[in-house]
Amino acid sequence: MCSKGKRQSPINIPTNGSNIEIIEKALLTFCQNYFVPEANAMLINNGHTVQITLNKTTRCITLNASIFKQPIKYVLHHLHFHWGRKVYSGCEHRINDKTCDLEAHFVHYNAKYSSFEQAAAQPDGLMVIGVLFRVDKKADEKNGLPAISKRLKNVIEPNKSFKFEKPLDFAKLLRVIPMAKNVAGKMSQVAEANVPGPDFVIFNGSLTTPPCSENVIFVIFIHRLPISVSQKEPFLELKKMKDGKIVPMGDNNRATQPLGDRKIYVAKSYDFDFDKRK
Numbered sequence: 001m002c003s004k005g006k007r008q009s010p011i012n013i014p015t016n017g018s019n020i021e022i023i024e025k026a027l028l029t030f031c032q033n034y035f036v037p038e039a040n041a042m043l044i045n046n047g048h049t050v051q052i053t054l055n056k057t058t059r060c061i062t063l064n065a066s067i068f069k070q071p072i073k074y075v076l077h078h079l080h081f082h083w084g085r086k087v088y089s090g091c092e093h094r095i096n097d098k099t100c101d102l103e104a105h106f107v108h109y110n111a112k113y114s115s116f117e118q119a120a121a122q123p124d125g126l127m128v129i130g131v132l133f134r135v136d137k138k139a140d141e142k143n144g145l146p147a148i149s150k151r152l153k154n155v156i157e158p159n160k161s162f163k164f165e166k167p168l169d170f171a172k173l174l175r176v177i178p179m180a181k182n183v184a185g186k187m188s189q190v191a192e193a194n195v196p197g198p199d200f201v202i203f204n205g206s207l208t209t210p211p212c213s214e215n216v217i218f219v220i221f222i223h224r225l226p227i228s229v230s231q232k233e234p235f236l237e238l239k240k241m242k243d244g245k246i247v248p249m250g251d252n253n254r255a256t257q258p259l260g261d262r263k264i265y266v267a268k269s270y271d272f273d274f275d276k277r278k
């Protein structure tokens with residue numbers, strides 16, 4: 001699919017060993033705007049994935065880690081998903097060989113560039129936050145992605161788009177990000193929200209679709225979040241074009257790529273005990 005590189009994504013994230021490097025500090029700081037409801041969000045079947053395009057360009061986040069010379073500010077551009085054609089399959093990243101069933105990518109660009117397109121051509125242009133979901137029969141229907149799952153029926157065919165009929169409650173959507181859920185819903189009163197490093201790992205990677213550009217910093221939340229079967233199933237209905245025929249879209253998760261000598265950066269006091277934390 002892509003020519004081989006040295007920092008291709010996704011990867012199987014080890015939980016110990018020589019690739020793990022523990023760093024002093026890793027902090028994600030969401031600006032207040034990150035949580036404002038999105039008035040004109042669009043849901044789009046682009047033939048490869050289902051994407052939520054945002055009009056607001058002021059949702060910022062700062063990644064502050066001791067591996068960087070200075071904190072890096074990013075702007076959220078869109079989010080999209082990867083999933084399998086079966087209920088129980090579909091994440092791109094694995095954690096210590098454990099897989100999951102749906103992966104959300106919050107795609108950000110470096111705020112020092114004036115647009116996503118400009119940043120995408122730069123070596124320090126992009127940052128993707130990955131949130132991993134596992135299907136759980138006992139999952140609460142109110143949590144997870146109900147606002148998105150229920151609307152997927154509007155974009156089953158490729159190139160269909162759907163404008164959310166009411167502002168997309170971004171704070172609610174962001175409950176998918178552990179720690180952010182503690183402040184979601186109250187964000188109008190909160191200036192910013194910090195997510196500390198033990199909840200996520202940082203590493204260098206690439207786009208997982210062509211051109212597979214090696215200019216993406218990945219921030220992967222290690223605690224897989226439960227979603228219900230009925231929230232996963234609508235993803236299985238989505239279609240794409242292949243050889244002139246309409247076929248199921250799923251299995252848009254790229255296989256894991258060699259880790260090589262890459263470092264996986266985690267904050268001190270990190271904790272991979274993700275299955276105990278719901």
Ligand SMILES: [Zn+2]
Pocket residue numbers: 080081082105208
């Ligand atoms: Zn992706």
